[in-house]
Every structure is written in structure tokens, then in C-alpha cells.
Amino acid sequence: MIKPVVNDEIRHTRHLSPLRVLLFRLFFVPMVGISLILIGMTVYHASTLLDEIRHEQQTRINSLTQITDQYIDDTSNLIHTLGHMFSSDNEGVHRTEMLKNIREDYPRFTTVYFLDRNGKIVLENGSMVNMLGLDLSGEPFYKAVINTKDSYVSETFISLETGLLTITAATPVISDGQMIGILVGELDLAYLQKVIETVNLKPGTQSFIVDRVGNIIAHPNTIWVEEQRNLGSLPIVRKSQLAFTTSSFYYDENQQTYVIGSASISDQGWIIVTSQPLSQAMGPLIVLGGISLLLAFLSAAILHWVQTYSRHIISEPLAHLARYTDQLAEGDYPLEQTLPDFQIEELHRLGKSFFAMAEAVRQHTIALENANARLQVQVQERELAEEEIRKLNAELEKRVRQRTAELEVAVNELETSSYTISHDLRAPLRAIHGYISILLEEDRYRLSSSSVLYLEKVRENALTMGTLVDSLLAFQRLNRIQLKKQTIDIETLARRTFAAMLSIENPERNIEFTCDALPPCQADTDLVRQALSALISNALKFTHSRVVARIHIGFTQIDGRVAYFIRDNGIGFDMRYSSKLFAIFQHLHSPSLRESGGTGVGLAFVQRIIAKHGGDIWAESEIDKGATFYFTIPNHAG
């Protein structure tokens, strides 16, 4: 059964993002981009707009400065000219008329009067109270003109005559080099205000003038002028008292911000201030900023909607489908009726495909289960057949054993009868030999020479046959005897055997015999001696033709086993016939050699002894290069 995949596991294995996050990124990036562009535009616009505002303000201040300077110059020139006119006329009636004309021609003056040298009002026009005879020698303008003998424009003060705040322009009247009095005009500050208002081009802008100590001289709010408001504490005014022009922002008591610029009028020390509410100046920017903010809001709202909607139409149905898949993995087949309500065509098709796939999986599973059942039946059948085979095998083995036993009995009988035959053949052979010997000894002289030769041949063959039978008997006997195993000093045994063999050998032969120190072994002493005897005899026999016969007995390690060997320098044999070497009655050599002794049983006999001990025997040789016979005798019982 497949384990269903759990969401958490998926998340832990890799950084996977939910679909709605991907969708969010898809929308978020362009929206942030648009918002950033709008903000950038707003900032750019703000910087250029500020420059524009400053420029516009600078232009306005320049105009205001010019127009106010003009006003002051005009006033000074006017009062100066009037002063000249006064001096040229000595008759009081004319002067009264002149004052009246001045008032009518120049609306900037509210009152004009003429002081004598002592400061007493001699002539006047425009005042509401009777001013004639008043002593104005305490007024600053009087003192200034008397001291400087020049025109003077005063600071603000309340007019004694009108009760309004005013500024006076005073000029000395000089006749024949003598100062005969002072001509004074009180200025209408409302008129000054009208003058500067001609420059207020943009709605919302306000321009006003304060004097060198900050008192308002002209202001759109005439009450402030009347109340003698002092704006000396405004930073803009303080700066303007030092610098020529300034431009800055000012925050008023109502937290409203103004773009404010100012300039000082050098001669008079007046300061012109022009202001505009920042909100108005920045109007276009505020609209742009508003649009940016609105778009940012809209972006956020759309983003939120995309989130919600995508969750509703994509994420949730997909999660639903994922749960079905998990169910499917658990082997629980969902029903198509429970298919979620997909609103997207692709997803709907995916859902359909999923259920089609689920159905296909179900069909395949059923088919697989059927095939399985069939396979199981087949397996059972095969198991039954195998059982049958096992039974038959057992039967067969039983029969083999029986046959083997029967065969062994037969072999035994054969061996026994063979032994018996061999044994029984000895007596007649011996009789034949005996009788021929007697005949040859006693009747030799009566027999022809050829008869004697024939008889000798018969006796010789009988003797050979007897030896053959003895060998055969000995070979047969080997099957019957029980091994009497003991530890044998095989080296000593070899040396003694060789010594015994040498005693019956031709003493004239030059034989060189060497024997290594050989490891002992567990074996039947008598049989091993016979084997060694046969092998040494073999070696002596095939070295007969050698001037010096060399026979060496040693051992070597082959595959961890001790292999004893007997090596000679005899005539050797062809390895092609090595397979026949240990077969009974087999001769590899010429009959001449065979005649020198050998029944064809020797090596077969040795092989049987070694086999009886559980060992192996083999030979290596090359024609005319001697031969080496190896044999092993395992130490364990065998």
C-alpha cells in the first residue's frame, strides 16, 4: 500500500510555494511598479512645482518691490516739489488753496498741514478736528526734519487728526535760504494697500508690507493695520531685516502652511511679504498625490480580491483534488459525484481526467487481482508436481541403493571367484613347474635339444604365470585387508626399503640415492613399504641404462597437502600415455624392458594402496628425461 503524501512533508522537503502566493507575486510586482512610478512622478512634479512656485513668487516680489519703491519715491518727490512750491509763495491765502488742491489731486494724502519753524500748525486741510495752533514739536518727524533739513517719511503712528494709523511725509519749506516751516502730508495706508494689491495676480496670494520694526503698514486685512499688529517675531521678517530676499515655508497658528517670500526695500527699511497657502500652490500635486494614493488603495483592494478569488476557484478545488489523490493512494476510490465545483475549464478537465484515471486504476487493479488468483492456482499445481517428483526420486534412490548392494555382492562374488581361480591356478602351475623341472633334470639326456628348449620355455612361462598369479592374488588381497594405521617415519622406511632393494641389485651398478628429511604420516606401514618398494623398483628398473642412476626421494607442498615424490633420471615416458600408467596389466615400454621384470601389476598395486589411504598418485615425465612419481597420504582417517 502506498503511503499518502502529507502536505507538511512536501513543504519540508523543498521550498514549495502555494499557488495563491505565486498568483500574489504575479499581481503584486506590476502593481508595486505602477505605484512606484506614480510616486516617482509625484516627487518629480513636487520638485519642479516648488521651483515654479519660487520663481513665480520671486517675480511677484520683484514687482511689489518696484511698485512700493515707486510709491515711496513718488511720495518723497511729491512732498519735496510741494515744499518748493510752498517756499515760492508768501501769501497765506494761496497756500491754503494749494493744500486743498494737493488733497484733491493726490488721494494718497489724508491730511496735509504746514508747521511753522516751532512746530505749530499754521495751515491745514483735511483734518476733522481743529488743528490750527497745535504744537507738534514733540513729533519724531518734526525733530527729524529740523535736524536733517531734508524730507522724511515717518514710522507708523495714530493720526491725531483722523484717529487712523498713518505715516507722515514731511519736507522742509525753505525760502531765501531760511527754513520757514515744514510741509506735512499724512499718508492713507489703505491707498498703499490698493497699490500693492495690483500685483496680486494669483488668487489666494496675499501681499503686505511691514515697517523696519515689524509693524504692519499695509495688509489686505485692514483691521490688522489699524490694530498695529507687529509681525517682528516672524522668522521671515527677521531674515528680511538682514537679507535682501528670502523664500521659505511658514506654519501659522491653525497649522496651515504658507509658501512665503519677502524682500526689504532698502531705503525705507520696509519689508514686503507675499504669501500663498501651500495647499493652493501645490494644488496640482495634491491631485496627483491623491490619484497615486487612490491607485495604491485600488491595487491593495485588487490584490486582496485576487487572493480571495484565486483561493476560491483554484487553490481550494486543487486542495480538494489533492485530498482525493491521497484517498486514491490509500485505495479508497472517490466518487465522481463529489467532484468539486471547478469554475476554470482546465481545472474542470483536470478533475474529469483525475476521475477517469481513478476509474482506469480501479479496472486495472481488478484485472491484476484476477491474474493473481490464476497464478496462485498454477503455483499450487506446480508444487504438487514437484512433490511427485520428489517421491519418484526417493524411489529411484532406493532402487539405486538396492542395485548397488546387489552390485557389491556381485563384485564380491566376482572377486572371491577371481581370487579362488587365481589361488586354485597356483597349484597346477606349481605342479607343471615341478614336473618339467624333474623332467629336465632327470631326462635331459634323453630328450632332444629342441625338446629341452621347449620344456625350458614351458617352465619359464609357468614360472611367469605363477608370479602373475601371485601378484594378482596380492592385488586381490589388498581389497580385503584392513588398514592398520600408525605414525610412520617415512624417511627411515624409504631408506630401509632402498637398502633392501639394493642388496638384490647388480652390485656393479653405480647408483646415487638421496633422501630428504620427510614429514611423518598416518598410514599402514606394511602397505606403504610395499608401495615404496614398487616405486623404487620401478626407478631402478628404468635407470638401468644410465651410467649413474640417480634416485631422489623428497616431498613438496601442493594445495596445502604434503606430496612425497620419487624422482629418477631414467628413460621417462610420454605424458600422452600417463592415463594408462596406473591401469593393471598395462605396459608403456617395449617388451625387452618388460622382460627385465614386471608383471604390469606394480603401479596398479601402488595406486590401490594410496587410494586405500585416501590419497592421490600421479606422475610427471618426459621421454629420456626421467620421471617423478608423486603421492599424498592424508593424515585424517580415510
Add this chain to the structure above:
Amino acid sequence: MPVAYKLTILFVIAALGLGGCADTSPILVGFSAQLTGRQGELGVASRNGAELAVEQINARGGIDGRPIQLIVMDDQGEPETARRVDAELVKQGVVAIIGHPTSEQTSAVFEQMNQSGVVLLSSTSSSSKFTGQDDLFFRVIPSNEFIGKALARYIAGQPGIQKIVGVYDLNNKAFTETLWFIIQNEFVSEGGDARVDFAFGSGKTDLQTLAGEIVAQKPDAIVFMAAAVDVALMSQYVRQLGFEGRLFSSPWGQTRELIEKGGKSVNGLEIVAVYNPSHPSTAYVQFTSQFSERFGRAPTLGASHSYEAVKVLADALKQTGGQAAGLADALKQTSNFPGLQGNISIDEFGDVVREVYIVRVEDGNFNIVEIVSPNE
């Protein structure tokens, strides 16, 4: 929810509601005085003094971190306007009103202010109408009782003065009339003649005609209880008519205008003053230079007294934590507050106890000729 999504929402919220911090909202203080018209001089000077005090207090961190905001109103010298602007100030939530410099205007709003529960602190209203009352009215100028007696005794002490004539402005009769009665009584009790007086309306009465009537009484001295501009004009007129006797004035006349408009006529005029323009105290000298630097003119009575009034009020506000509640009690505790010209102590009735001066105009200056201490 993705982090970026959260950040967007946070950004929007932050954009919506920036701000919100500790209470640094200004403490509203009203100021009412006549600022316009021929008698506006005292009011303007008072306002300038008050503004200077407020600017200095705010520059030092205000009251517990809250600045004082002075709301200035012009009472136009009309009782009706005074009541209207004060009601307006109360409506705006001021903790106190500095004003009115003239007693008549103070008198006009006296009842109304007592009922409103807002403290009225006057710089220069000295009328004895308000003396000895446990109310919400406070002042930093001594009452007429003390001023009037001081002047009457001084005049009585001058050689050759037997008959004095009183001239007083009905526009501020709450001050002028009561002061004249005190002077009259005191002067008579000293053995003088003070039976004749002339009441006039500033801006309405023809002062030249009035001057003729005054001179016709042939007094040894004339006592003016009027605004400086009127004192200046009447002094000119009586001198034009050949009057050679001594001229005296109430503290109201002690302004720059008296000298500027009075010309040579006011030379020798003597004023019972609550203000010494050349007081040697360090506080006053410093104030004079600060005021001159700020407004380009030397301070006068109104400026100095309203400056003091704001300082006294600020001291009391510090005790109430900037609140209107308890302000009257805090003001009554004012004792030996360092004023510009000596210490200020306020009694349980809200009246101040401090010295007065006799000042003479000489060559465009106010010179002290006598100091009258309150203990005498």
C-alpha cells in the same frame, strides 16, 4: 498570508493615520483691549507687552511643554464690543483673559466674566469699583484708592495750589470718575478746593471749547483723567489760552503719545504713575532692551504691566498644569512674585500691592520726582 501582503496593508494603514503624539496642544489665553482708534495706544502697547511675554515663555518650553497661544481681540473701546469679544474668547476655551487695560471696559465685562468662570487679569484697570471683592478679577496695578490718595496728597503738598479742577473722560468713567472722587475727597480733607470738575467724551466733545471753560474757572492746577492723546490736546489748548498753572494726570496719560502730541505744552506735567520708565532694576532694564529690539520702540506702562500680567498668569498656570480649574486660587497665592519694578503680591480679593511714583515730563522724558510706597 504572505509577508509582502501584510506589508502592503501596514503601509496603507500608516498612510491613512500618521501622527498622534503627546499633548502639545496650545494653552489658549485671551487678550482684550482697545487696539484701534485715537485711544488705541495703550491697548497696542499692552498687546505688544503680552506678546513679548508669551514669546519668551514659549521659547522656554511653555507650560509643561504646551505653548501659550494668545488670542487677541479689539474691544474698540466700546462696552458692547468688549462683552461680545470676551464671550467669544470664553467660547473658544481660553483659560484666562488678559484685559482690559481701561477700567470702563473691565467694568463692562466684570459681571459677565464672573459668571463665565474664566479669570480676568487686568494689566492697568485700577478702578476702585473692583476693590475688595472676592471674584475672578485680578490685576497687577494698584487700585485707584491708593493712586488717588497718593496724587491728592502730592498736589496738596505743592506750594501755591489751593484750587484744582478735575477733567475726566466719560468713556472710561469706571476709572476716571472713581479716581476723581478719591482725589476730591482726599484733597478736600487736606484743606483744598476740588469742587469743580468737567466730564467729556473723547472724540465727541470739542476739546478746544472745553479748554476755554476750564481756564475760565481759574484753577491753580488741572487734573486730567483721560487718555494720553486727549491729555496732550487739552494741555495744548489750555496753554494756548494762556493757562500757566500746574498740570496733573492720572496714570492713563503716561504714554509716548503724550510727549509726541503734547509738544512743549506738556513740559512739567506731573503724573501719578504706577510705572517708572527708567526703573533701575535688572529685570526692567533687560525687559526694556528686549521690547525695544522686538518692537522698535521703548516700552510704556501698558507694555510693562501686561508683560507682568502674563508672567503672573503663567506662574499660576504652572501650578494648575495649564488648566483653568484652580487658576483663581493659584493667582491668589501670588506672593512676592518678581515683577519688572519690584515684587508683586496679590491679596485675597485679587488686588495688587505695590508702590507708585510721581513722574514729571521734562524735555520729552518721564522723570521720577517722588516714590510713594504702599505702606505709607
